[in-house]
Amino acid sequence: MKMEDIARLAGVSKAAVSLAFSGKPGIGDETRARILSVAGKAGYKPRKSVQAQEAATIADAAVEEASPALLFLVIANAGIVTSQYDRQPFFRELIHFLEQGSRAGGFSLLISAIDMARFDEDLRAIADMHSDRGVILLGTNLNKETLSRIAERLHKLIVLDTCFETLPIPFVYTNNVLGGYQAGTWLCRSGHRSIGYAASDVRIPNFDARRRGFDDAMREWSIAVSSEHEFSVDPMAPAAQAVFRDRIEKMQSAGKPLPTAIFCESDFIAIGVIKSLAELGVRVPEDVSVVGFDDIAEAVIVSPELTTVRVDKEKMVRSAVRLATSLDDSPSEGGMNISVATALIERRSSAAPPSV
Template sequence: MKMEDIARLANVSKSAVSLALSGKPGIGAETRERIIQIANEHGYEGKAKAPVSADKLSRSLLFLVFANSGIVLEHYYQQPFFRELIHYIEERCRSKGFTLQFTSVDMESIGSIPAIVEENRSSGVILLGTNLSRQHIADVAEKLPRLVVLDTCFETLPVSFVEINNAMGAYQAGAYLCGMGHRDIGYIASNVRIHNFDARKQGFEAALRENGLEIASERTFAVAPTILSSQEAMKEQFERYLATYGKLPTALFCECDYIAISALKTLTELGQRVPEDVSIVGFDNISEAVIVSPELTTVHVEKSKLAYSAVDLLVEQIETNADVSVKTRVDTKLVQRLSCRAPGQTARPTYEKQPERA
């Protein structure tokens, strides 16, 4: 039985079989289970593996994800933000001489994590913490001595974390809109709450307070955070606001770029122009931010720095047996594009015209 035979029986590509048998992301859970079942039924054992030395164990890291919970979907590796993170994590691992394995589990599998780590022959774990509570992370940390949690932080846990400076990024967005002269500012929140979004709201509120403003409850909207297309729920909220107040806020801050792009498309369907009628600011600077029209003003997250910091912290734990946890926060910067303008400005921003050639 060869991989080609398994691929034929499962009606998938050979590469899909390779991903399933190696535990790497790139295929759905049902497809993975079907491939593994066929392999087991036909006695496929794969290539014989040489005994793993202690040194070799320390050259393998595991990227662990609790998928299908909140903002982290089953196909998390296809979500733009996480896709970029994974790319940089793999890049850093290679530069450090490490291999990287991937495993996604559900919330009920916390007790089996040590066995999962052993099965993947990994001596350290990078845990994607985006959608995890303090208790979830505490439970995992109790079972894993070498652990770095990426994309969240809980200050009172004796665990190494690498996170975005979420409050700073949202503060930058709020200060930018106020500086442009916006006073009627709305806020589009995720209807799934995580640590990152709560910190962003705090930062945005701080910027508005400094300018004598606040996020009024009637100008606060809540929608799904993982949809790039227009949303009916968002449209209904905007329509109710229009029916009550006659016009939308002159600017909207969105807790992530998914929401911002969804808002842009929803506003277009309602006949609202961006940025002529409504300015929009997002958060994350995913690759899609420059594909939409107008290009999205957003808070840039240095994903390479997040990924490199997580790998470096874990490698240091492995190589030095460090037992002191470290918390790293990566700052952000605002990227100004075409989805924002000063309120009341009717013409698109102009750029310096180059002299014509003779």
Template sequence: MKMEDIARLAGVSKSAVSIAFSGKPGIGPETRERILKIAKDHGYMPKPRTHAAEAGSRTLTFLVFANSGIVLEQYYQQPFFRELIHYIEERCKFRGFSLLFSTIEMNKLGEQIRSIADEKRSDGVILLGTNLDRAQIAEIADLLPLPLVVLDNCYDTLPVHFVEINNMIGAYQAGSHLCRSGHTRIGYIASDVRIHNFEERRNGFAYALREHGVELAEDCTFTVAPTILSSQESLKRQLGEHLEAGKPLPSAFFCECDYIAISAIKTLTEMGYRIPEDVSVVGFDNISEASIVTPELTTVHTEKEQMAHLAVDLLVQSIASEDTVNTKVKVDTQLVERRSTRIVGDPLQ
């Protein structure tokens, strides 16, 4: 049997079969599982690539729970994760490691974690923790007999290595920027999917407003889907109801991520508002799309390259050392001012 035969039986392309065997992202977990099952049932053994088959080769696994919260099945196409993966791959090569990708389902957590351990293909695991809660991370750490670093999340009471964004300071920077720009009625557009990062951002933003004597009114808080770049009817409806109740529209909005901010800009524009003349908008993450949307988005820049380097380096150090002391790293952010915000009363903007 050849790869072409596997592809025909699975109803996919030959390249999809190659992706399934290599462990790289590019296909969904169900498709990958179907391809591997067909290969196993027909006794097909993929030929190992030379660099992976060399004696003494070292490999790290990038582990993701997709279709859970904000992490979609095609997570590698989401701008934030796409950039993060790029930097992780670069750092792995620099440190002399190859990188495998493994996507597993939450309802098969135990079975698939044990499978990763039994295959003995990996020296350590970087777990994308964005969409995982404390109990889930604790269970994974307990089941996984390999060095582990959790990326893009942190729970202080778990004895696990973590590398995360300093979400508090990032949202604090955004809130301070809007207050210093003269905004006193500020709205908040939250994700309708709640994760650790978003809760930290809300806390940091509220802290900045309190420090400047500005109150975040509950009637100025709206919720939307966090992974849609187009305008959203749900936001349009919420804003419409707000206005119909005789309440003024906030002069500025902070959005929990750039996806939400870009969606908000498009929604507000469709409603006849000018950005930033009528409403200022600030995002979070500084994805590549933030600099090409019209107007360019003021946002909080997250150091994705530094996060990736720290995660890989910490895992490599953990593999090489018998030290059992765990490390928790927060990476600070920077505000990037672009054209989606303005100073209140400034006629030049």
């Protein structure tokens, strides 16, 4: 195993690994301990020098100090989860609560990332190092086949933020259908009848579930979403998006009415919609109300503050940690699924339509 492999498994850069082994400043104590722990578990041997020998000794000590520990595993560069996942607001908040929950339970938290381009090789290495450890896997971007392959290797596995009911694996996930339904129902009760939908152009099961819930609400209120008011946007760009902006501008130029409200499949999408509308002089919420999903920290920073569906990330994580720290030898046989409810959080980006 090379230094590049240690960096990938620890979810850090090669430079950070070098700093950890040399004992030089430039990285935090938790990051250094994680790198050394991964290296020690992997049996990594630095080049034979005084510094390297000292680093190897530290790594061995770090392994013992880190036990007992949970592993948080991410499959990067697949779907909406990039190699910089720890900088993405939703996943950054999950990691924060995971660190808190693990510490409260008397466990340390190890974080590793598998690059999808090296999936089989990295998974083998992870399984060799952590076969007896509880593993919480970020499942947001993963399909059924990939989850099955991982579960074959990691027998103490909890999957976070997705659910496939036909897999005998423990899942802890958000009730996305409920959240989409809550958003749609709230808009209808507020008086909106011309409602738009801003969808991610990268599809994951969570987004599909949100759409199902939203469509259920529309059917109950006998409202049809016009094809002109259906938008497909980049879910990773919380900025004005040309494709969305051009569609709105064409409707304005043709004298066609805009939807009085737009439901967005995520807060990042909603923030981009608000910025795009502002560039065209469309006021939020006076002209168009905007509702998001996730309730990330940025939802209260954007102007106006975002009405959104709250995902209880802390409760999800607490449930996952509780399961992961009480696993028997074969938890994947007859797994337990925990669904966490959502709540509509009303802020200033939404109001009754102008005609009401």
